[in-house]
Amino acid sequence: MKNILITGGAGYIGSHTAVQLVEAGFNPIIIDDLSNSDEKVLDRLEEILGKRLTFYKGDCSDRNLLDQIADKHDISGVIHFAAFKAVGESTVQPLKYYQNNLGSLLTILDFMRAKQIKDLVFSSSCTVYGQPEILPVTEETPRQDAESPYGNTKKICEDILMDFVKSQAGIRVISLRYFNPVGAHPSAKIGELPIGTPANLVPFVTQTAAGIREKLTVFGDDYDTMDGSCVRDFIHVMDLADAHVKALAYLGEQKDDFYDVFNVGTGNGNTVLEVIRTFEKVNRVKVNFKIGARRPGDIVKIWADTAKINSVLNWQPSYSLEDSLRDSWNWQKTL
Numbered sequence: 058m059k060n061i062l063i064t065g066g067a068g069y070i071g072s073h074t075a076v077q078l079v080e081a082g083f084n085p086i087i088i089d090d091l092s093n094s095d096e097k098v099l100d101r102l103e104e105i106l107g108k109r110l111t112f113y114k115g116d117c118s119d120r121n122l123l124d125q126i127a128d129k130h131d132i133s134g135v136i137h138f139a140a141f142k143a144v145g146e147s148t149v150q151p152l153k154y155y156q157n158n159l160g161s162l163l164t165i166l167d168f169m170r171a172k173q174i175k176d177l178v179f180s181s182s183c184t185v186y187g188q189p190e191i192l193p194v195t196e197e198t199p200r201q202d203a204e205s206p207y208g209n210t211k212k213i214c215e216d217i218l219m220d221f222v223k224s225q226a227g228i229r230v231i232s233l234r235y236f237n238p239v240g241a242h243p244s245a246k247i248g249e250l251p252i253g254t255p256a257n258l259v260p261f262v263t264q265t266a267a268g269i270r271e272k273l274t275v276f277g278d279d280y281d282t283m284d285g286s287c288v289r290d291f292i293h294v295m296d297l298a299d300a301h302v303k304a305l306a307y308l309g310e311q312k313d314d315f316y317d318v319f320n321v322g323t324g325n326g327n328t329v330l331e332v333i334r335t336f337e338k339v340n341r342v343k344v345n346f347k348i349g350a351r352r353p354g355d356i357v358k359i360w361a362d363t364a365k366i367n368s369v370l371n372w373q374p375s376y377s378l379e380d381s382l383r384d385s386w387n388w389q390k391t392l
């Protein structure tokens with residue numbers, strides 16, 4: 058059984074990916090400093106999987122700790138989720154973001170080279186496309202100046218990976234550009250755990266429906282879109298997790314010094330208002346919301362062209378928006 062080191066594996070996408078990896082016959086080993094997650098995730102993963110996953114509490118920029126892990130386990134690949142991800146906070150504390158998001162990647166790459174670990178899947182984001190002129194965006198769509206320090210860390214990380222692969226370091230890398238992950242494990246035992254005020258739409262919707270937040274603000278309803286609100290490509294976290302398993306399998310078939318990028322979305326755009334209405338319909342609950350002013354820096358519309366990941370990785374999403382919003386609500390009820 059191949060050991061895969063998952064940095065940030067106690068987090069939202071990492072924990073769901075751990076489940077899918079076990080189901081695909083891999084042995085995930087999690088390292089997480091719990092800066093944005095809770096150790097209880099490990100108990101919940103055990104309930105889902107019927108076995109305890111190996112977990113190291115610590116910073117993945119801690120090279121000594123990584124070396125200790127590699128001494129104990131023969132690691133064949135890494136999925137690097139660990140990062141700070143709050144766009145708003147990154148504009149106020151940019152150094153915190155550059156330090157963690159770039160620093161952790163540099164440490165992981167140096168560690169991989171030293172230990173001759175070949176395969177890496179990196180969490181990138183559709184934020185690298187900025188405000189796209191042509192939709193849907195393909196992997197060939199030019200990246201644009203980032204709208205935030207967070208977005209810039211993803212762009213720089215992609216550049217670091219490309220340069221590292223070009224240097225013939227002997228590694229094979231895939232950057233997955235996630236669109237908007239939503240939903241939760243269908244068991245409702247794990248899901249997104251926003252600490253403080255949620256920065257993403259769906260946790261805000263579920264918390265408002267649960268009465269934790271009084272009202273949700275929709276930022277603008279006068280954009281050039283179907284109903285005037287912003288458009289995103291909402292991808293169920295289980296489908297996203299599955300893309301990592303497919304990416305790892307594909308990396309295993311490549312020659313050394315390989316780098317590629319894939320969009321991971323559904324290929325469909327949905328507006329913010331559509332999400333709220335669909336959530337209300339599927340779950341039969343009301344969401345108290347109001348229309349507010351446009352928010353500076355918001356991307357008006359973006360959705361993925363998924364032809365590349367569909368054909369090359371043989372990956373297709375299997376959950377609908379309705380499924381995502383039902384699972385998000387069930388997870389909120391667990392919380």
Ligand SMILES: NC(=O)c1ccc[n+]([C@@H]2O[C@H](COP(=O)([O-])OP(=O)(O)OC[C@H]3O[C@@H](n4cnc5c(N)ncnc54)[C@H](O)[C@@H]3O)[C@@H](O)[C@H]2O)c1
Pocket residue numbers: 064065066067068069070071088089090091092093094115116117118137138139140141142157161180181182183235236237238250257
């Ligand atoms: N959720 C999204 O909307 C989204 C969209 C695009 C890309 N991404 C990227 O996907 C990755 C995972 O996102 P997520 O939504 O699961 O976030 P998350 O915050 O739930 O998970 C990240 C995990 O990494 C841990 N962590 C952070 N820095 C660490 C460090 N230095 N060492 C060890 N652990 C550390 C946190 O404690 C957390 O458990 C991130 O890189 C994020 O930027 C997320």
